[in-house]
Amino acid sequence: MAGVEVRWDSPVATVGGKHYKKIIKATGVETVGELLGIYPRRYVRKGSLSELEELNEGDILSLVGEVVSSIQKPYQDRRTRRTAYRLEVRVRAQDGSLLLTYFDKNQHTADWRATRELPVGSVGVFSGRLKWFNNQWQLTNPASRMYGGKGSDLAEMPDLIPLYASVAGVTTWQFEDTIRLALDLVDDVPELLPPAVRQAEDLVAAAPALRWIHRPDTWAQKVSAEKRLKYDEAFVTQTVLARRRAAIEATVANPRPGVRGGILDRFDERLPFALTDGQRSVGQEISRELGRGHPMHRLLQGEVGSGKTVVALRAMLQVVDSGGQAALLAPTEVLAQQHQRSIEAMLGDLASGGLLGGAEEATRVALLTGSLGAAGRRQALAEAAGGEAGIVIGTHALLEERVQFADLGLVVVDEQHRFGVEQRAALSAKAGAPPHVLVMTATPIPRTVAMTVFGDLDTSTLTELPAGRGEVQTTVVPVQARPEWLERAWQRVREEVATGRQAYVVCARIDPDEDRAEQQEGRPPLHAVEELAPELAAGPLAGLGVEMLHGRMAPEEKDKVMQAFAAGHVDALVSTTVIEVGVDVPNATVMVILDADRFGVSQLHQLRGRIGRGGHSGLCLLVSAVDPTSTSMQRLVAVAGTRDGFELSRIDLEQRREGNVLGIEQSGGRSGLKLLSVLRDEDVIERARAAATAHLATDPDLSGIPELARSVRRLEESEQADYLEMT
Ligand code: ADP
Ligand code: MG
Numbered sequence: 001m002a003g004v005e006v007r008w009d010s011p012v013a014t015v016g017g018k019h020y021k022k023i024i025k026a027t028g029v030e031t032v033g034e035l036l037g038i039y040p041r042r043y044v045r046k047g048s049l050s051e052l053e054e055l056n057e058g059d060i061l062s063l064v065g066e067v068v069s070s071i072q073k074p075y076q077d078r079r080t081r082r083t084a085y086r087l088e089v090r091v092r093a094q095d096g097s098l099l100l101t102y103f104d105k106n107q108h109t110a111d112w113r114a115t116r117e118l119p120v121g122s123v124g125v126f127s128g129r130l131k132w133f134n135n136q137w138q139l140t141n142p143a144s145r146m147y148g149g150k151g152s153d154l155a156e157m158p159d160l161i162p163l164y165a166s167v168a169g170v171t172t173w174q175f176e177d178t179i180r181l182a183l184d185l186v187d188d189v190p191e192l193l194p195p196a197v198r199q200a201e202d203l204v205a206a207a208p209a210l211r212w213i214h215r216p217d218t219w220a221q222k223v224s225a226e227k228r229l230k231y232d233e234a235f236v237t238q239t240v241l242a243r244r245r246a247a248i249e250a251t252v253a254n255p256r257p258g259v260r261g262g263i264l265d266r267f268d269e270r271l272p273f274a275l276t277d278g279q280r281s282v283g284q285e286i287s288r289e290l291g292r293g294h295p296m297h298r299l300l301q302g303e304v305g306s307g308k309t310v311v312a313l314r315a316m317l318q319v320v321d322s323g324g325q326a327a328l329l330a331p332t333e334v335l336a337q338q339h340q341r342s343i344e345a346m347l348g349d350l351a352s353g354g355l356l357g358g359a360e361e362a363t364r365v366a367l368l369t370g371s372l373g374a375a376g377r378r379q380a381l382a383e384a385a386g387g388e389a390g391i392v393i394g395t396h397a398l399l400e401e402r403v404q405f406a407d408l409g410l411v412v413v414d415e416q417h418r419f420g421v422e423q424r425a426a427l428s429a430k431a432g433a434p435p436h437v438l439v440m441t442a443t444p445i446p447r448t449v450a451m452t453v454f455g456d457l458d459t460s461t462l463t464e465l466p467a468g469r470g471e472v473q474t475t476v477v478p479v480q481a482r483p484e485w486l487e488r489a490w491q492r493v494r495e496e497v498a499t500g501r502q503a504y505v506v507c508a509r510i511d512p513d514e515d516r517a518e519q520q521e522g523r524p525p526l527h528a529v530e531e532l533a534p535e536l537a538a539g540p541l542a543g544l545g546v547e548m549l550h551g552r553m554a555p556e557e558k559d560k561v562m563q564a565f566a567a568g569h570v571d572a573l574v575s576t577t578v579i580e581v582g583v584d585v586p587n588a589t590v591m592v593i594l595d596a597d598r599f600g601v602s603q604l605h606q607l608r609g610r611i612g613r614g615g616h617s618g619l620c621l622l623v624s625a626v627d628p629t630s631t632s633m634q635r636l637v638a639v640a641g642t643r644d645g646f647e648l649s650r651i652d653l654e655q656r657r658e659g660n661v662l663g664i665e666q667s668g669g670r671s672g673l674k675l676l677s678v679l680r681d682e683d684v685i686e687r688a689r690a691a692a693t694a695h696l697a698t699d700p701d702l703s704g705i706p707e708l709a710r711s712v713r714r715l716e717e718s719e720q721a722d723y724l725e726m727t
Helices: 018-025 032-036 050-056 107-117 170-184 196-201 206-215 219-249 265-268 277-290 306-321 333-351 375-387 423-426 447-453 484-498 512-517 529-538 556-568 601-608 631-641 644-654 682-698 708-715 722-726
Strands: 042-045 060-076 081-094 095-105 125-131 137-139 144-148 160-163 297-302 325-329 364-369 389-394 409-413 436-441 458-462 472-478 504-507 546-549 572-575 588-593 618-623
Touching: 018 170, 018 484, 032 170, 042 060, 042 170, 060 095, 060 160, 060 206, 081 107, 081 631, 095 125, 107 618, 137 447, 144 170, 160 170, 196 682, 206 219, 219 682, 219 708, 265 306, 265 333, 277 306, 277 458, 297 306, 306 325, 325 333, 325 618, 333 364, 333 556, 364 375, 364 546, 375 389, 375 601, 409 423, 458 504, 472 484, 472 631, 484 504, 484 588, 484 618, 504 529, 529 546, 529 572, 546 556, 588 601, 601 618, 601 631, 618 631, 631 644
Parallel strands: 095 137, 297 436, 297 458, 325 389, 325 409, 364 389, 409 436, 472 618, 504 572, 504 588, 546 572, 588 618
Antiparallel strands: 042 160, 060 081, 060 125, 081 095, 125 137, 125 144
């Protein structure tokens, strides 16, 4: 490729070298700039073994050192009964030495390794998994890269050696070589930060930052490179979000200020409980925003049971009072039906608009779900299109094209994490002018995540639960260590039922066959609804009313079971996670979650939120057959230990690794957060948000900084933008 100019935008092929094709294939990078965006995962310091004290078996250790001894030991392989070769190599680093063990099947490779690859006196970097064996730490078959030949000097090696995450067989050395070539060739690294911001933040320029992140001479260089590139990520993300906010502010919406003495006032008068302080102040905030000429975009988060529905209903009624309609989008049929029932119950005759006996201010509540019969559907569609229904509740069926509204003023999305951006947009598109949007979630989000990921939404939080809520005690049932506790669990269910209460039993599977395909060695089969329900009815819960509920049942069937359970006609409901979100049966007090290790932290918290809602204290039993010492078990213990949803969502995020939360591959592809941590870099994000907003005011179309415009566009066009708008 001699003579081809290598620029930031050039294809990776112009860099050349031996490995670029493999890298393109493994990572999907197209340009030199994208290639240079693959940062090292970490760095090894020459000669350091001091980390050893902090490491555990199975951790990756990398070290730089000199081969000081090398002994080949032939042995009899037990399985093949042939001679195999073990090579024990001792490597000395500056502060200690470590044994490396290589196993080779044939003499030829074994000899080559001993004499050519790792001769005594050679110097290299070694990286592999730690193993405690024969009373000492060892690395087995570590990857290695040797510097120079025998007799080369440790002193000639760089002090810090970058280690890249290996992706689809591309080793760290192959990345290093190719990136090194690119760094040597490219000389137009673009700046994306406004100079004033760079100065205010005291950041190095883009070109040295990129050089130092890949090839730092000192730790200080690495640190300042990281600081700069991390800020870039925050700035681009916040610019995307600031643009979105600006677009919303530039949009005109119909104000829905409500009226005095309307349906909302009537509703408040008959509310059987006092609103909590949180409900009241969030309600005022929402009320004000609905009255303005720009669309409200608000995220309402609050613990399960904190009473979000009432807040949403009051917002809907204000819109109805203003002559508009509200749509409530629910993630499941069960939840949509429940919302309809409970909203109609709360409204009483206020929901009988146009009917004999309806109150004067009354409206109507329509339900639109996939399972509706033809006649019911026709009626609901007509009420939505004609405006008789002030409130239209539904599932995805609401998004269908033939669903029309007379004047859609507010879209409420319940449990938003189940919906994508397009769906929210599809519903909003049914309004003449952009509607106001209220999104509710019970999965609490740490503040910085809310800022980054949910940055275009203003956030309100309900922190307190309404008075009179019972305590929920959570206990882990480790069936490996304590098999007898499971019997005790069923006994607790019987005791609760005997006092008039009801129980949920949650399984990870619908039918037992599902599990066979992925059956892992040594793991007992997962409990399945269709199998467990009859087993319980015939055994531990004999004599109780046991019913099942899962997503594959016909919708009418599901509704029937749910209604029977809500009415107290079913003692124990064996179900999948269809009950996870929003289901509200205050009389249910005990929940047994089987194979609890199969569920995420937030999911368990959601499930548990179904009990302890009616003033009775609740009991949640997390049954699991995993090893009592495993991290899965620790996770369950953490869930049992706190009911603080924010704390739990933090644990959840940490466990899932943030990269995955944002849907970004660790490999460092096209866009995304590689250095910025939405959990730890709160201050950076906050400063970048202010700076991005200020910059946008002076350069709204970003024409002043082409590279910023490009990065922003790339992020906006990428799938990650969906995550930024939340999924
Ligand atoms: P979530 O926030 O989980 O959606 P809900 O809106 O379903 O919670 O409310 C849970 C239950 O609490 C419902 O039965 C609701 O009627 C009741 N509730 C809501 N607000 C209050 C309040 N201020 N006082 C007493 N009960 C309330
Ligand atoms: Mg709810």
